[in-house]
Amino acid sequence: MATAKVPNKKRVCPNCGRKMVQQFIGLKHCKCGMSWKKDAGYFERTPDMVFALQRQASGRKVKQRPVIRHKDG
Numbered sequence: 001m002a003t004a005k006v007p008n009k010k011r012v013c014p015n016c017g018r019k020m021v022q023q024f025i026g027l028k029h030c031k032c033g034m035s036w037k038k039d040a041g042y043f044e045r046t047p048d049m050v051f052a053l054q055r056q057a058s059g060r061k062v063k064q065r066p067v068i069r070h071k072d073g
């Protein structure tokens with residue numbers, strides 16, 4: 001059985017205390033509008049934010065990582 005190096009703790013929203021729901025690996029959302037991104041930490045989601053999954057070549061493997069885009073206009 002494989003064990004992860006970092007325990008996958010359930011992230012709780014710092015704003016309202018509810019459990020955050022994972023949308024992608026490294027990206028979680030809360031119903032109240034808070035989001036968490038692995039390398040950015042907690043931030044407040046705005047209506048112009050678009051969340052997507054981007055493929056990134058890492059050696060021979062292709063990793064998928066969440067990216068935040070902003071709608072323009």
Ligand SMILES: [Zn+2]
Binds near residue numbers: 015017018030
């Ligand atoms: Zn919340």
